[in-house]
Amino acid sequence: MHGEFKVPKGKLVVVDLEVDGDALRDVRLTGDFFLYPDEALEPLTASLEGASAGEEEATYEQLISEAVPEGAELLGFSPRAIAVAVVRAQRQGATEVTDA
């Protein structure tokens, strides 16, 4: 499943994932954002692996925020932007689309 969110005046955040039972699997975070240092991508992605499916945006935002390594900088995106893309990815294929 695939979700995208373009941060207003910022960059594009793309999340690809699978839902296995009630858990997120094979999460991949990509986009044209800037992240320093490079290695910070791994813990951000790992924070979502195995997380409960079907949660609110705020829940994912908190998981991601807690995983940002000390001193890391996110430029043009944020934990919230990633959370929006995570929710959108899961909504893909749903019969009822309730876009906020």
Next chain:
Amino acid sequence: MRDEMERRWKAQNWQLIAPTPRAPAENLALDEVLTQRVGSGERKPTLRFWGWSRQAVILGRFQSVRNEINADVAAEHGIDVVRRISGGGAMFVEPDGAITYSIYVPDDFVQGMSFADSYEMFDHWVIDALGELGVNAWYQPLNDITSDAGKIGGAAQARRGGAVLHHTTMAYQMTTSLLGQVLRVGEEKLSDKGIRSAERRVGPLRNQTALERDDIIYHLIGHFRSRFGLADDSLTDDELAEMRRLVETQFSTRAWTYFLP
């Protein structure tokens, strides 16, 4: 702030690497080599203009290959697909289509400055130099250079080992329609940019100046030299050997390019 920026530029002992046509992967490897060497003090702060030997799509550090490009179209036209060490978006380049430069400088150059402010500082001189050619350009956060006639280019940075790499690519001319076939641009990406046609409006420098590509490059070099000082330099044998090693072990490998498939 303006005076402080000018002071920081003038305080560096800048070296110039003039453009030589190189394979896309060699250009990317050189960015890694020269950033490391400026960070370690083996090389002085450097301005390098890129030369292109062939067409390429250059992905940003964190982009997915299949989300960004049509690999079939790239393969059919013999276009290299490579990944750079900085974040940001994919670009399509042709030998005479773009003007690209890299700046390598110790990170005290950006001390006390936000990442966003540093983007503006690194390209400020180019905007002034383009103004001398009659191009009314400005910096548009986060990382774009735009103008009356449309977007001119974009910048990206990487930081490692005590140095900052800032590189900028500007459109010189659009000679083929391959761009739209090779790069995918989704609706979501354009969602905050108003109408689609406005986002796609590009103002290549050839249209805006009627100058040859080399003339623009040498105008930029001349502006930099007279303003901040710039000595002619060349790559050492050792730097070129390291470049070739990194092309082999990293920048031409599938493991690197497809690390985010």
